[in-house]
Amino acid sequence: MKTFILAIIAMGLVSACQTPSVAPVAQMTLITNVTVIDGTGAPSYPGSLRIHDGIILEVGDLTVGAGDTVIDGDGKILVPGFIDTHSHHDRGIFSNRSSTGAASQGITTIVVGQDGGSNLPLEDFFIRLEETPPAVNVASFSGHGSVRVAVMGNDFHRVATEKEITAMKKLVEADMAAGALGLATGLEYEQGVRSTTDEVVELASVAGAAGGRYISHMRSEDTYFWEALEELIDVGRRASLPVQVSHIKLAKVSSWGETERLIERLNAARKAGVDVTADIYPYTYWSSTIRVFFPDLDYDNPQRAAYAVTEVSTPEGIYLAAWAPDPSLQGKTLGEIAILRGKEPSLVLMDMIVELEAWEQENGRGQLTDSNAVIAVSMTEPDIAAIMQWEHTNISSDGADGGGHPRGYGAFPRVLGHYSRNLATVDLVTAIYKMTGLSAAHMGITTRGTIAPGKAADLVLLNPETVIDRATIENPTTPAIGILKVWVNGELVYANGETTGVFPGEVVRREEVQK
Numbered sequence: 001m002k003t004f005i006l007a008i009i010a011m012g013l014v015s016a017c018q019t020p021s022v023a024p025v026a027q028m029t030l031i032t033n034v035t036v037i038d039g040t041g042a043p044s045y046p047g048s049l050r051i052h053d054g055i056i057l058e059v060g061d062l063t064v065g066a067g068d069t070v071i072d073g074d075g076k077i078l079v080p081g082f083i084d085t086h087s088h089h090d091r092g093i094f095s096n097r098s099s100t101g102a103a104s105q106g107i108t109t110i111v112v113g114q115d116g117g118s119n120l121p122l123e124d125f126f127i128r129l130e131e132t133p134p135a136v137n138v139a140s141f142s143g144h145g146s147v148r149v150a151v152m153g154n155d156f157h158r159v160a161t162e163k164e165i166t167a168m169k170k171l172v173e174a175d176m177a178a179g180a181l182g183l184a185t186g187l188e189y190e191q192g193v194r195s196t197t198d199e200v201v202e203l204a205s206v207a208g209a210a211g212g213r214y215i216s217h218m219r220s221e222d223t224y225f226w227e228a229l230e231e232l233i234d235v236g237r238r239a240s241l242p243v244q245v246s247h248i249k250l251a252k253v254s255s256w257g258e259t260e261r262l263i264e265r266l267n268a269a270r271k272a273g274v275d276v277t278a279d280i281y282p283y284t285y286w287s288s289t290i291r292v293f294f295p296d297l298d299y300d301n302p303q304r305a306a307y308a309v310t311e312v313s314t315p316e317g318i319y320l321a322a323w324a325p326d327p328s329l330q331g332k333t334l335g336e337i338a339i340l341r342g343k344e345p346s347l348v349l350m351d352m353i354v355e356l357e358a359w360e361q362e363n364g365r366g367q368l369t370d371s372n373a374v375i376a377v378s379m380t381e382p383d384i385a386a387i388m389q390w391e392h393t394n395i396s397s398d399g400a401d402g403g404g405h406p407r408g409y410g411a412f413p414r415v416l417g418h419y420s421r422n423l424a425t426v427d428l429v430t431a432i433y434k435m436t437g438l439s440a441a442h443m444g445i446t447t448r449g450t451i452a453p454g455k456a457a458d459l460v461l462l463n464p465e466t467v468i469d470r471a472t473i474e475n476p477t478t479p480a481i482g483i484l485k486v487w488v489n490g491e492l493v494y495a496n497g498e499t500t501g502v503f504p505g506e507v508v509r510r511e512e513v514q515k
Contacts, residue, residue, distance in 0.1 A: 081108025179509025
């Protein structure tokens, strides 16, 4: 075992009336009596772990030393902190610095700036985080939609000019210099849907030239899914950078069961030299804005509306999580609203777009789901399981602290409890790998995600026999159980079912950027 010198006592003559001066003993934390799953995919092993000043010093068969604060793990599982590669937990992060939704499910690093929406300029956001740190670490992409609006204003429902693209490239370049992980797009959303593939490639090339990567909520996750997937692969090929499919899913009824075709296409792209990966959350229902039911922005098209309530979801499967035009409808399904109004669900869907636009004319348009949010059942558990098993799929939440979709409080424990323990979709070691080491690799992060000397002391102590999500659509902020303790940079941020009021989170910049 390595020997650590904890103090040095000055030697010399001391008079009888003097008290010898002894240097203070360096305080360390020793977590004992645990089974370690280190996040690499390697088998678990019994042992202990010593941390100091936010860093893991030793792992193995350790004995208590002078200056150790000992934490008995009671035989439970110790794993790296979870890295949420697609997160919205930064919403309200300066008012909810404890990041309850993230910390309570074992997430220690959130990767934000997703779906094309990011803080701009990113450097200002990072400076504020360093001045007022949260409980968890924060990394960010540069958001294509935010950059587009900054250059084009509200006139973004069109193809950008070369001059505008040049201006966008400068903003992305500045974000990359600040430490962005890469470029994120939300091509199904209004801010990005009119952009061309050429525009995306030009901006992604800026990220790639700086050592970054590309992550995308693709142009379609249902109607035009296969075309959207080809576009993402094309961006990776042309811009020469790693690409990741955000919250990958088969969200069209007639595409259910086509996981073999999907994985074969992804593997073929990888074999052809495109480093394509994916993340997934463990629910059969998604959350977005009501407008995504109309990918061509043809809101007055009755055929498209009918398609939305048959192929994309069902009237009973479309649930209003937020609805600013009439808050009394929040919590109701489209089917229930259709009964109240005495109209066909597809026609009600079209009416609601009109009502939303009228409300926005008076109140302004918020960020993505601020004024409207729907939760829609569109996927199947067998498809989720098959995609989760792909060796290049990591786990994400796509969640936020403020409620709405239960993934904001339950995604990672749901994988551990429902998919790993109950369904045996992936074994526990593999599940942890897909939440930690694989996630770090997909984001280009090397200092976190595994348990080893020299790594950041982001850790989770969990009970594999009880861990499970409890958040539901009706009660989306109910914390999970079985997540016993969570450390971020060596400091305890969650224990005994509560956040601790400690804020050790750090900004995680792209590692090519030296700060």
